[in-house]
Amino acid sequence: MTPVLxxxxxxxxxxxxxxxxxxxxHLAALGPSMRPSHQLRYRTITEFPAxxxxxxxxxxxxxxxxxxxxxxxxTIRLTPASGVSHTALQPTLSSALLMIGSRSERDDAAGxxxxxxxxVNISRILQxxxxxxxxxDIHRALDRLAGYLDDHNTPIDYxxxxxxxxxxxxxxxxxxxxxxxLKIATGGERQWRIARCVLFQRISSLPxxxxxxxxxxxxxxxxxxxxxxxxxxxEIAEELKDVARRFLAGHGIADEPISWQPPLxxxxxxxxxxxxxxxxxxxxxxxxxxxxRTSLERVVMTxxxxxxxxxxxxxxxxGC
Numbered sequence: 001m002t003p004v005l006x007x008x009x010x011x012x013x014x015x016x017x018x019x020x021x022x023x024x025x026h027l028a029a030l031g032p033s034m035r036p037s038h039q040l041r042y043r044t045i046t047e048f049p050a051x052x053x054x055x056x057x058x059x060x061x062x063x064x065x066x067x068x069x070x071x072x073x074x075t076i077r078l079t080p081a082s083g084v085s086h087t088a089l090q091p092t093l094s095s096a097l098l099m100i101g102s103r104s105e106r107d108d109a110a111g112x113x114x115x116x117x118x119x120v121n122i123s124r125i126l127q128x129x130x131x132x133x134x135x136x137d138i139h140r141a142l143d144r145l146a147g148y149l150d151d152h153n154t155p156i157d158y159x160x161x162x163x164x165x166x167x168x169x170x171x172x173x174x175x176x177x178x179x180x181x182l183k184i185a186t187g188g189e190r191q192w193r194i195a196r197c198v199l200f201q202r203i204s205s206l207p208x209x210x211x212x213x214x215x216x217x218x219x220x221x222x223x224x225x226x227x228x229x230x231x232x233x234x235e236i237a238e239e240l241k242d243v244a245r246r247f248l249a250g251h252g253i254a255d256e257p258i259s260w261q262p263p264l265x266x267x268x269x270x271x272x273x274x275x276x277x278x279x280x281x282x283x284x285x286x287x288x289x290x291x292x293r294t295s296l297e298r299v300v301m302t303x304x305x306x307x308x309x310x311x312x313x314x315x316x317x318x319g320c
Contacts, residue, residue, distance in 0.1 A: 027042050027044055027049035030044075035123075035126075036126040036129065036130040036135075037096075037099060037106060037122070037123065037126055039130075039139060040096055040100045040126075040139065040142065040143075041099055041101065041102065041103070043100060043101050043143055044139075045136060045139040045140050045143050046143060052101055052102050052103045053101055053102055056102075056104075058101060058102045058150075059098050059102045059104045059108075059109075059112070061150070062097060062098055062146070062149055062150070063098065063112055063113075063158075063159050064157050064158060064160070065149045065153075065154040065158065066097050066098060066149070066158055067156075067158045067161075068090075068091060068094060068114040068116050068162060068204075068205045068206045068207065069087075069090040069091060069094065069116065069201065069205050069206065070089070070090040070091070070092075071261040071262065072086075072090075072261070073261055073264060074093070074141075074145070074261065074262065074264070074267075075089055075090050075093065075274075076274045076275060077141070077264070077267055077272045077273075077274040077275070078093060078129075078138055078141060078142075078272060078274055079273060079274040080128055080129055080131075080132040080134070080138075080273050081132060081273050082132065084125055084128055087207065088117070088121060088125060089125060090116075091110065091117035091207070092117055092121065092122050092125040092126065094113055095109035095110050095113060095117065095122050096109075096122075096126065096142055097142065097145065097146050097149070098112065098113070100142060100143055100146040105119070106118075106119035107119040109122075110122060113162075114162050114206055114210065116206065116207045132273055133273075134271055134272055134273045137270040137271045137272055138273070140270060141266070141267055141270055141272065144266045144267075145262055145266060148262055148266055149262070154260065154262075155256055155260050156256050156257065156259070156260050157256070158205050160253070161203060161204050161205055162204060162205065162206060164203075164204065164251055165251075166200055166203075166211055168247075169196060169199060169200060169203070169243075169247050170192070170195060170196045170199055170240075170243050170247075172189070174243065175191075175192040175195060176192075178236070178239045182236065182239065190221075190224075193221075194221070194224055194225050194228050195228065195236075195240065196212070197211070197212050197225055198225065198228055198229060199240055199243060199244055199247075200212070202244065202258060202259050203244055203248070203258060203259070208225065241258065245258065
């Protein structure tokens with residue numbers, strides 16, 4: 001394993017009077033020995049590494065453009081072979097975006113995004129990513145994405161979404177009305193909780209636990225939560241889309257999609273550890289799961305992932 005340069009003192013104090021080109025050469029040489037967080041900060045994967053931008057303006061500009069839980073399709077592509085769970089990986093990747101080219105520290109980045117993770121977990125997961133053979137292109141993908149966000153407006157203000165009041169999202173009475181109109185005979189209150197959790201995470205970009213405490217031992221609920229997008233019918237999906245639109249409109253947000261993701265074309269040419277969701281016939285998988293002709297475990301195997309099958313399958317379900 002390559003020795004890790006824990007504190008970039010040599011970077012901060014070396015050659016202050018040297019040209020930007022020589023400084024970039026020095027940073028590129030030091031890059032492999034840096035911690036992954038420092039590699040991100042100094043953008044060592046680029047052709048012209050540099051000191052992080054001074055001040056907090058860069059982070060502030062990105063904050064509205066970055067969800068707390070990283071975009072699902074991107075998460076699948078960047079998931080390392082070692083099997084980090086998506087719920088742990090997503091807030092780490094989002095925090096990493098705030099750190100690229102900036103002076104934002106790990107705990108600051110996590111806190112600004114809603115404290116879905118902390119600096120210890122960020123360090124641990126970034127190290128797992130760094131140890132993956134695809135780390136150079138994982139780093140390159142994140143750097144490309146940061147550059148894209150810096151150069152483009154996004155259709156969703158994620159900071160505003162994080163701070164909405166979600167107490168009136170899909171009240172139980174509204175769910176009962178949906179069940180009655182669609183003649184859904186099963187589900188009860190537990191199914192309502194699951195549907196609400198799915199909507200909450202999709203709209204807010206926050207982890208489910210930010211709205212609905214889930215007991216650590218309630219693994220069955222988590223399994224049901226992950227499988228809900230795959231099992232919902234097109235009629236339920238349309239109803240939930242309507243609920244989401246009405247909820248956003250009630251908060252004065254009529255010009256944003258329910259959800260969005262950056263173009264996956266940014267990942268072209270990169271050797272990444274995860275499966276490309278665009279290569280999966282998601283509609284066919286939905287049909288098989290709902291018909292009972294395949295299990296969710298089989299879907300997971302088909303997707304090439306051991307975590308979060310619903311994260312790939314829910315995109316057509318909510319039509320975002």
